[in-house]
Each structure stands twice: as structure tokens, then as C-alpha cells.
Amino acid sequence: MLRDWRLRFVAPAILALAMVVFLPTGYLFWMSVTHWVVTDPDIYFAGIDNFSGLIDTHDFWNAWRVTLAYLTLSSALMLALSLGLALCLAEARSARVLRVLVVMPLVIPPVVAGFTWRFLLNSEMGFIGAFLLPSIGVRTSMLADPVGALFSVVIADVWSRTPFMFLIFLAALQGIPKDYYEAARVDGAGVVQEFHFITLPMLKGAIVMALLFRVIDAINTFELIYVMTKGGPGRATQTLSLFGWKVAFQGFDLGRSAALGVMMLAITLICAMIVFNRFLKVRE
């Protein structure tokens, strides 16, 4: 098996990744069990102190709650939107320009996307927040209301990253043989049935993969949220990534921040494994 062409093909990728992954990951694990606070000259082994300390704080659980809410909402919206778009624009004769245009929000740096939506939704001077919304009777300040802020962040995120999922689905759709649809039509199937019996099953792999990457992406979203709400009002939009950043760069507690990172990594791995085993293992 070692001289197998398959292993030779995979080797460069594994090598490239391993080089940059192993050492930092090891270092991360080391940091997570170390007491390392910038203002404290003592650096020593701390066992599970960092972990237990984190679990004890209110912030920790709040951040999980916020992250889950944000994740579910934005991923669901994104999935629906990107799938719909891909279905509408997958056909060769659709305007090319539309396909390129739809991708553009992804190109805007997340910092700018955050500011753009922040200025748009601002209840004092924003075009949407101070002009459009009040004119249809919505008086709450989107960004200063705990629930509104979460929605705002979700919308900005969906706007910014839907094109990513769209691209995945667009390519995946093109992999479905036309014959299937023809045969289905011959059998008298309608649009909904076509979608349900052909498109969806063929896209299953792509959907699961897109969602997996989406979840990983969402966990790492930082600048967008930070710039829009700074995690607020209060801690209403303080996701795990914001919390972790604060622990490291304002609390100067590098050990704890690493511990949080390790916890997040572990949970993501476990969830991914479950999803992987359930949906992605191809039964030969």
C-alpha cells in the first residue's frame, strides 16, 4: 500500500498541512495547562485550573449561548438563501453578470462589512436604522437592543458569507446529470418532486460539507461582530471568539485563552465526528 499511487498523491497535502499544524497545536495544548498571565512574572504548570476557572465564569456560558444562537440562525438563513440562489442561477443561460455580482459581498473585508452594516443600521444616522425602519413603524434601535443586535449581526454575516455557500452549491449542482431530470419529467414529476427526489439527495454531500465549513467559519467570526457591536449591548453578542480574544488581549490571561481554544476545538471535533459518521461515510 505504501507505494500506492494514492498515497503519493495525498502526501504533499498532508505534509504541507502537518508542518504548520503540529507544532502550534502542541504549543496550544501546553499553554492551556499553564498559568500564564502577562502581568504575573510566574509561569507554572496549572493542571486543569484554567479550564475549571473558565467553567466557573458567567461569561463562559453566556458566550456559548450566544454562539449557538448566532450559529443556528445564520447557518439556517445562509443555507436557504444560498441554495435558492444556486438553484436559480445554475442554468447556463442565466446572466453571467448576476453570478459574479452575487459573489461580491464575500470580497468586502469583514471589517468593512461590519462597519457598513453598522452605519446602515445605526438608529441615529443609518439609512436603514434611522430612515427606512422608522418609516415602516419599527422604532427599536437595532444595534442597541439585545435581540436586535443579534439579528443585526446575523444579517451582516449572512450578507457577507452567503456567496461562499452559493459557490459550493453552484458547482455541486452542475454535477447532477441532466438525464435524471429528463427521466423525471417523463415520469410526470413536478418541480417540487424533482427537487425532493433528485436535487436534494444528490446535494446531500455538498450540503453537509458546506454546513460543516460554515460552522467552523462562524465560530471564528470576529471582526465583523466586534466592529458592529463590540459584543454588545452588554454581552448580548459576545460570542466565544470575542470572549476568547478579550481573555487574551484585555485580560492578558494567555493560559485561559488557550484553554478556551482547546475546549472549543474538542467540542467542534466531537460534533464534526458525529456528523461525519452519520452523513458522510459512504457505504460501499
Add this chain to the structure above:
Amino acid sequence: MTVAAVTKRNLIAMAVGLAMTAAASAQTEVNIVAFAPGFAWANLFGPSGTEKTEELLAFEKKEGITVNMEYADEETARQKVLLDLVNGTGRYDLVMLGSDGAVQTYSYAGYLEPLDGYLDQAKDYFDPSGVYPQFLDANRVNGKLWALPYYSFGAGVIYRKDIFDKYGITEFPKTTEELEKALQTVKEGFAKDGVTNISVLTMRGAPGEEPSLDLAGFVYAFAGFPAWFEGGAVTPEEIKANKAKPIFTGAFRDGFETFVRWSREFGPPGIATHTWVDMMNIYGQGKAVVLMPSAINGFAALGGTENKDVKEHTAFAASPVGPSGKPIQSFWTFSVGISKFSKDKEAAYKVLAFLTGKQSMEAFASQIGWPYNTFPEITHGPVLSAKWPKETLDTVEESYETADPHYFPYIPELNEFMDRIGTAASEAISGGATVDEVLANLQTWAEDRMTRAGYYK
């Protein structure tokens, strides 16, 4: 060609080569990381922060030092600085700090070089006796000086005189009690006149450390001292000696509660997420009447506004005095320190002195034009006197004199405290929790934090 001749040739060539490299490395490099391109040292690095102006080139030539500047925004610069210092990389010789956390943390962590010993050098660039002592004080931790102030400000109020006049308030209130009444008057006046798109007050309530500088000022004015720890302890030594516990549910409450209440009653609907940017924009667009206590944001608004009323009717007043008899504080310096890992601290100090010295501050006054300056000479000098009425400049100067640069504790954990306090305020302002609830949480957190840091052993 004899062997000797060839060898001699080679030796000479080698010597020349060595001499050239020596000459080249005689040009020391000083690396700086800072924020605000086009604002900070625009006279040296241009509006984009990436050029080198004549002024800078002249300095470089004269001193034989190459100055490399790197700009980033404040938060991201903070990460870079931390990574550099924590790893002792020494990539940056000079680092930009704030007097509300960075100076304290990094000095206690041992990452900064104390400057007292350097003050006698480069006096022709920076003469410590020529600046307001308060600004130097703000950068003193435990009696030692750790950074030199570049751009700094004190407390004050920017407001619309025309609107105050309209509702019968001819003189700006001197106490917080009077100010609250005045704010109420304007609010009622607006309600009667059907004015809905102007807020009475604009302050900042975003989570994190944004509000804390101002909030701490309120606390100070109401309690009369930095009411964070028992007995008003402000240094780690004091706290340890007296085992001073936090008192966030104690004397801290009055100022905090007022800040939250004023924000809710008189501030714009989105105030719980407002930063200095919003303050500036809102005032500049004519959508607020009073901006305080970081009046600097009002001056920034003036710089970019195109609203006639704002331009013509903006006035500056001293920060009102609280029940304790002390004014609401807001004091901050944008300062620069030397990294302990710098490879040539003397050269770094020279650059530092140049960057914070009279020449730079004069350029600052000409280019930015705000009435805040670290040199009394420049504050009353021709450039600023031409722009601002004497009364304004005098009131500004007075705000330095009535300031207590140490109006919050100077402890290494300051950054985190500022972040927590601001977030608590934001939560209370947005109505997510009551003042007492957030203060109780703050108290619990603070006690735990200080215990963990070993203060009460």
C-alpha cells in the same frame, strides 16, 4: 602579478567592503508601531502614514537613525504589541500606549524601559519641564515615568449654545445637579416643540473599555476619590497592605448610576453601542445638544462638520462639579514608551523625544488644530490663539489643573477592569439588567479576579 600584490588587492577590497557595511549599519533603525495614520505624526509620515516627509528625512539624516513606522488600528495594534512584548521579539523599539491600561500593564509586566534616566538627553527635542506636569503624571506608575505623552486631553463639555439659549439656560451649569436640571429642561422643551431627531446628550455606552474613561470620571466626581477599592486604594501596594476589597456596590454606585441614568434618559436610542465615533458623528450632524465629558470628540466633530449651526454655535464649558466638589474627569494621553527589548534604547529615546517634543506638537497644533496640546507654550501660542477664543484655551488649561490624572487605580489588571466596567454599563443602559444587578456581578468578578492575582494572601 605577484602573490603579494594580489593579496594586498584583496585585503584592500575586503577593508573597503567592511567599511561600507560598517557605514551602512551606522544607520540605526528604530521601529515603531502606532495607531491613527494621517492623524498621529501626519507631519512626518504623511496623510496615509506611509510616506517620509522632508521634516522626517531631515531628522533621520541629522541623527543617523532610520525611523520605520507601522500603523494599525488601536485594537489590532494592541495584539501586535502584546505578541511582540510577550515573546521578547524586540521587533518594535517604540510602542504606542494609552494611559488607561497599557502603561500600567506593561510596566508591571516589565516590558517597558523606565524613562527617568533618559530625560536629560535630547532636551532640545523634548524638555520635560516644558509640558504640563499632569500629562507626565498620567504616565507615572509607582513614581517612575514609563512613557512620554504625545496627544492628550482633559475633561470638558461641548454644547450647542443656541439651543441652550433658546430654552433659557444662558450660563452653562457648574454642578451635576444643575446640569441634570438643564438637560431635563431641554428635553421637555424638545418634546413641546416636537423635536424628535435631536438627542439632548451624547455619550458612549458601547461594551468594553469605551465608556470606562468617562464613567470613572463620573465615579470620581460623585465619590470624591477613585472609589474602586476600600479606602480609595489606587496602587497594588496599597491594596495589598490594606487588603482593600473592591467596592463596586459601595461608593462606586452613585457615579455609575448617574452615568447610566443620564444615558438612558437623555441619550440617543442607540447609546448602548456608541463609541467615540458615534459621539463625533452624531454631534457633527447636529443631532445632539451636549457632548461630555470627553469633549475632544466634540472638537473632532467640529473638524469635519458641514452643519452651519454646529459650526457657529458650539461652545466649550468646564466639566461640571459633582456632589463631592470635584469635577467629572476625563483624562487621557496617547503616549509612547520604549520596549525593554529594544536593541538601541538611546537611539529609541532620541526618536521618542523627537516624536513628543515641541516641534511635533507644533505640527500637531497646525495640522489638527484642536485646543489640546501638551505644551503650555503652544496652547497659548499663535497657531491655537488664532483658532480659538482665549476663554476656550484658558478653560481647557484649567481642566488640566483640576484634573487628577490618577482618578482610577493604577494596577496591572486595569485593562480588564476597564473592559468589565464598560460592559456592565452597556448592559445596564440597554436595559438588559438593572444597575444593582450589574454592579453585583461586577463586584463578584472583581473579588475573584483580585483574589486570583494574589492580592489578599
Add this chain to the structure above:
Amino acid sequence: MTVAHAEHARPVRTVTRLSRPRSVRIARIVFLGATLVFTLFPLLWLAIGSFKTRYEALSLPPSIVFEPTFEAYAKIIAGGFLHSFGNSLTIALTNVTLALLIGTPAAFALTRMTSGARDNLSFWVLSIRMAPLFAIILPLYVLFRSVGLLDTRVAVAFAHLTLTLPLAVWMLMTYFRSLPIEIDQAAMIDGASPLQILWLIIVPMSRPMLASVAIVVFIFSWNEFLLAFILTSREAQTVPVAVAGLAGTMTFDWPLIAAISVCSMIPAFIFVGFAERHIVAGLALGAVK
């Protein structure tokens, strides 16, 4: 319900336009219209803002008719932003090339492996991305510092590769999995080596997916902020880092930020337009039965 036809050597890969009932067409148009407004409106607002003055850009009600100023764009040209554009472009293009070169064979090989090895390896590749960025910033910084690669484009390109390569591999795997193994077998019987199969058969058939991967990798790298910021100083600064630097402490030049964003859309627009053509080409070409 008819299923995959094994007798087709190369299945058709187009989704042609089938006639649809009116209700579906209307639903499509409404959905598309709403989505386009949602997508394009902020971009438009951004672009317009870049031509206004700092005061105008944020005033309400917004002036639709106004006197445009090119202040912001002048600043871009005068300032050193072109340097960061060059860096971003180099890094992004390097990533695309490497991701495709390394990722395509890997993905292909993975789909042709036995399930045990394939599942383990592909899961490991996916897991690379799971460590939260804020936590690995410091370790990565230490790693690159120890090999002396801080503030180089190589470092950033490499760091990006660890994020884009898994993505490329997975996207391609999903696609390659749908290509029947009979194709390989038929070619091998004809005496083709795996490399030839990959290069001469699989790749041409996969143009749409390759183009999509290229787009995704390019944009991701172009856009990435945190790693690029941590690993660079002046030399290798990228566009998002330059933009973030402008969201200053004492100044806030919104038109300038907007102008840079608009400018950064241009290379991406060109690249996507170019790559997108391959998606369509793949459709039109179809495949010979």
C-alpha cells in the same frame, strides 16, 4: 425512478433549462429580485459613500444627487496602498495555485481509497480548520518567528494555505466522488497511469468545480485578516490589514475606507469573472456520451 446509467462512459453534466410552470417562474423572480436587492444595496451604498465627503457620507436623509468628490481615491493613489494590493494579489494567487496543485491529486486519491483510510485522512484534513483562530495566533506567531519568516509574504501564503487547502480538498472530494470509478478502470485497462487519468480525464471533466474552488480560495485568501495581520509588519501588509488600520482611533475617514473596499473589489471581480467563465464553459461543453 431511473438511476445512474453505468453504460454512459461520460455522463452529461449540464442542467438545461426545462420549461417550468408560471408560478415557479414568478417565485423565482421574486426571490431573485429580493436577494439581489439585499446583496447589492450595501455595495451600492458603499460605492456612493466613497465619492462623498466625510460629513455627507453619513448624513440623513442621504443625498442621492450630490457633487461627487474624488478625494478618497486621490488619497489611495497618493498613499502607499498600492503596495498592499500587490501583496494581497500575490498571496491570493499563490494560494490558488498551490491549493489546486496540491489539493486536486489529494482529493482524487482520497476518493479512490478504501473507506477506512479515506475517512480517517479526510477527517484529519478537515479538523485542521477547527482550532479557533484567537487561540492559535500566539502559537503560529511563535512558529513563524522561530524560522525567521515574520513579515514575509511566504509566511502569510503558507498560513492561508493551511486554511484553504482543506477546503479545496473537501470541495473537490465531494465532486470527484460523483465521478464513477468505471472511468478510471476503463482508462487503466487502456494502460493509463494514475497521473494521466487525473490530468487527461478527470481534470477536464471537473472544470466547473475547479473554477469554483479557485474562486473560493482566492477570495478567502484576499479577505483574510487575522493571520495576515499577526504575521506581517510593513513589508507584507495586505489589503484588509491596511483597511483596518484606517478605522482609526481619532479619525474616521469613511469615504477612504469605502474607496479602498471598492478598489479591492476590482481584482476580485476580474478574477471571479475569469474563473466563472470556466464554470459556464464546463456546462456548454457537456461531455461526449
